[in-house]
Amino acid sequence: MVKVLAFSGSTRNGSLNQALAENAAAAAREAGAEVTVINLADYAMPMFNQDEEDQYGIPERAQAFKQLLIDHDAFLIASPEYNSSYPAVLKNAIDWASRKAGDEAVLAAYKNKVVGLMAASPGALGGMRVLVVLRMLMQNLMCVVTPLQVSVAKAADKLDEAGKLTDETANKQLANLASQVVSMAEKLKD
Numbered sequence: 117m118v119k120v121l122a123f124s125g126s127t128r129n130g131s132l133n134q135a136l137a138e139n140a141a142a143a144a145r146e147a148g149a150e151v152t153v154i155n156l157a158d159y160a161m162p163m164f165n166q167d168e169e170d171q172y173g174i175p176e177r178a179q180a181f182k183q184l185l186i187d188h189d190a191f192l193i194a195s196p197e198y199n200s201s202y203p204a205v206l207k208n209a210i211d212w213a214s215r216k217a218g219d220e221a222v223l224a225a226y227k228n229k230v231v232g233l234m235a236a237s238p239g240a241l242g243g244m245r246v247l248v249v250l251r252m253l254m255q256n257l258m259c260v261v262t263p264l265q266v267s268v269a270k271a272a273d274k275l276d277e278a279g280k281l282t283d284e285t286a287n288k289q290l291a292n293l294a295s296q297v298v299s300m301a302e303k304l305k306d
């Protein structure tokens with residue numbers, strides 16, 4: 117069974133993107149995957165500094181996050197759009213997990229991992245612009261990013277109190293994205 121890791125690029129309580137990641141996780145389970153959802157707030161790590169890495173190695177929580185990436189076949193990432201790009205907390209975690217430890221293969225956390233991208237925003241554009249740069253970033257790390265992606269505009273109006281996505285179109289898009297992620301990951305695993 118394909119293993120999918122779902123997370124967001126927000127550590128905010130009540131994050132729209134964490135809620136979107138949870139909804140995508142449910143869709144990926146429907147599509148037949150085993151899914152783990154994490155919150156980057158539980159993997160707080162220092163800003164990357166190569167001198168500190170040289171001296172102390174990869175911090176425990178950064179290594180734990182990296183290990184999760186290594187242990188899963190695919191990722192569902194929901195990112196906020198900050199000034200048309202990704203938040204520093206997401207890029208920092210991605211950077212730490214790109215660092216090689218011991219006899220690991222280069223980019224062990226990323227190579228041939230299938231990635232489905234999403235964004236949620238209270239604004240009218242739904243974070244579409246972050247998807248462009250996040251796609252480029254993940255592809256440069258040797259991930260296979262699915263052609264489908266989902267952006268949810270005015271997301272605060274489309275989530276109920278329990279964080280469930282109520283918008284029919286967005287739910288269909290999420291189901292299509294999740295099934296594309298799972299089927300591509302199944303093929304790559306063969």
Ligand SMILES: Cc1cc2nc3c(=O)[nH]c(=O)nc-3n(C[C@H](O)[C@H](O)[C@H](O)COP(=O)(O)O)c2cc1C
Nearest residue numbers: 126128131132133196197198199200237238239243
């Ligand atoms: C520094 C900063 C920059 C932002 N820039 C954008 C932006 O470029 N586009 C956008 O749609 N929303 C922008 N926002 C609003 C976020 O979309 C909004 O805070 C959103 O709720 C963040 O995602 P979260 O709910 O998952 O934490 C920005 C917010 C912050 C704090």
